[in-house]
Amino acid sequence: MESSSSILKELTLESVKADIYSRNNPTLTPIDIEFYATTVHRILELKKKHNAVILGHNYMEPLVFGLSEQGEQGDSLGLSMSAVQTDSEFIIFNGVRFMAETAKILNPNKRVLIADKTAGCSLADDFRAEDVRILKEQYPGVPVMIYINSYADAKAECDVCCTSANAEQIAMSMPGDELIFVPDLYFAQNLEKVLEDKKKILYPGKNNSAKGAVCEVHEKFSLEDIISIRKSFKINKEDPNRMMYVHWECKPEVLQEADYYGSTTQIRNDIAHRVASGNLEKAFIASECELTSNLMEEFPSVEFATACSVRCNHMAKISLNKIQPILEAIDSGDDLSQWEVKLSEETIKRASNPIERMLSLSF
Numbered sequence: 208m209e210s211s212s213s214i215l216k217e218l219t220l221e222s223v224k225a226d227i228y229s230r231n232n233p234t235l236t237p238i239d240i241e242f243y244a245t246t247v248h249r250i251l252e253l254k255k256k257h258n259a260v261i262l263g264h265n266y267m268e269p270l271v272f273g274l275s276e277q278g279e280q281g282d283s284l285g286l287s288m289s290a291v292q293t294d295s296e297f298i299i300f301n302g303v304r305f306m307a308e309t310a311k312i313l314n315p316n317k318r319v320l321i322a323d324k325t326a327g328c329s330l331a332d333d334f335r336a337e338d339v340r341i342l343k344e345q346y347p348g349v350p351v352m353i354y355i356n357s358y359a360d361a362k363a364e365c366d367v368c369c370t371s372a373n374a375e376q377i378a379m380s381m382p383g384d385e386l387i388f389v390p391d392l393y394f395a396q397n398l399e400k401v402l403e404d405k406k407k408i409l410y411p412g413k414n415n416s417a418k419g420a421v422c423e424v425h426e427k428f429s430l431e432d433i434i435s436i437r438k439s440f441k442i443n444k445e446d447p448n449r450m451m452y453v454h455w456e457c458k459p460e461v462l463q464e465a466d467y468y469g470s471t472t473q474i475r476n477d478i479a480h481r482v483a484s485g486n487l488e489k490a491f492i493a494s495e496c497e498l499t500s501n502l503m504e505e506f507p508s509v510e511f512a513t514a515c516s517v518r519c520n521h522m523a524k525i526s527l528n529k530i531q532p533i534l535e536a537i538d539s540g541d542d543l544s545q546w547e548v549k550l551s552e553e554t555i556k557r558a559s560n561p562i563e564r565m566l567s568l569s570f
């Protein structure tokens with residue numbers, strides 16, 4: 208995909224429009240492009256003027272995703288790591304609040320801003336630090352691994368953090384035969400199955416009174432949906448040119464039906480690998496629908512089936528019209544507190560321990 212870096216060489220309204228049209232994204236109609244081009248142009252102009260970094264999660268709608276250059280796009284951890292490498296004072300995080308928090312924990316001296324602080328996540332919103340304490344009391348001495356989709360106060364109670372890309376590896380790196388995993392109940396059951404005979408996975412609600420959570424988007428996919436999509440889009444199991452991709456956060460029976468399961472980045476990389484070898488004709492991704500919209504643009508040779516009723520309402524809160532005022536406020540020197548992520552020094556210190564431990568085990 209052509210990134211906005213090419214626009215930045217010559218940033219006019221016409222060059223911005225030409226760039227968006229050239230992306231040939233099937234989800235972007237001329238009506239949308241003409242309607243939003245002025246806003247995109249203004250955002251990119253101010254981004255350049257103030258050397259701001261705009262990080263874009265894969266689940267952002269294409270016009271928002273396109274505000275980020277290639278090195279600024281990715282999953283939550285990749286984006287936070289990109290933030291560490293920047294010398295920019297302002298980091299605008301186009302994702303949900305727990306992701307902006309992670310960026311702040313890893314970049315305590317930078318100003319991290321999010322277009323809508325109410326952009327939550329059912330996994331993070333429905334899980335409390337108190338539930339970690341319940342589990343630690345019930346299973347003394349057993350290490351606790353927490354999914355990155357959680358808030359800083361819950362992370363602060365845990366031994367190590369993980370993402371969907373490294374959960375297996377981090378779990379196996381932790382000492383002992385048992386591991387507590389929070390908060391995602393489906394992810395926990397999927398991990399339990401994959402690590403069977405290697406490590407016992409304990410999680411909320413399994414013989415304990417702690418309460419876990421699920422992703423309200425990925426849980427929408429049922430086994431029947433996957434079987435019916437296979438039939439209607441002719442994504443046959445034995446055909447290596449047709450792939451059914453499933454995200455870790457889906458139900459166990461859905462994961463078992465996948466041709467490939469993994470994190471957002473792993474799924475994207477598998478598609479890239481197959482496209483490079485000329486081996487991918489059709490694909491369906493059981494995940495957030497704008498991920499597919501962005502991959503359609505990146506891999507035009509692949510025919511993707513989509514289910515755009517499966518949209519994350521939290522991610523959808525981040526829109527062009529809410530991003531522009533942040534940059535206008537930076538430009539005029541106005542107060543940024545309505546967008547700025549603030550965490551106490553103590554929380555940053557405690558929540559950074561499990562994240563740093565994950566990073567030391569990952570690289």
Ligand code: SF4
Binds near residue numbers: 303425520521
């Ligand atoms: S897709 Fe699911 S895990 Fe991701 S932000 Fe939305 S609710 Fe949270």
